[in-house]
Amino acid sequence: MTRQTAVRLPEETYDRLQALAARTGRTATFYIRQAIEEHLEDLEDIYMAEQVLEKLARGETTTRPLAEVMAELGLDD
Numbered sequence: 001m002t003r004q005t006a007v008r009l010p011e012e013t014y015d016r017l018q019a020l021a022a023r024t025g026r027t028a029t030f031y032i033r034q035a036i037e038e039h040l041e042d043l044e045d046i047y048m049a050e051q052v053l054e055k056l057a058r059g060e061t062t063t064r065p066l067a068e069v070m071a072e073l074g075l076d077d
Contacts, residue, residue, distance in 0.1 A: 007032070017031060017032070
């Protein structure tokens with residue numbers, strides 16, 4: 001199942017997208033979907049990392065040395 005959404009683009013981006021679609025015979029929708037699918041995971045990772053950094057800065061969480069974690073998991077062979 002797919003869902004429809006709308007997005008506003010700067011004119012230059014829109015023109016580039018339309019030109020790419022015309023040159024390749026694909027739709028602008030194809031490239032929009034491809035860009036989102038390829039970059040969404042990266043954006044999610046960045047957001048999660050920023051959340052952890054904020055918690056570290058506020059003292060709400062701490063870090064542990066890798067050697068300590070590996071020893072705890074029995075991976076220090």
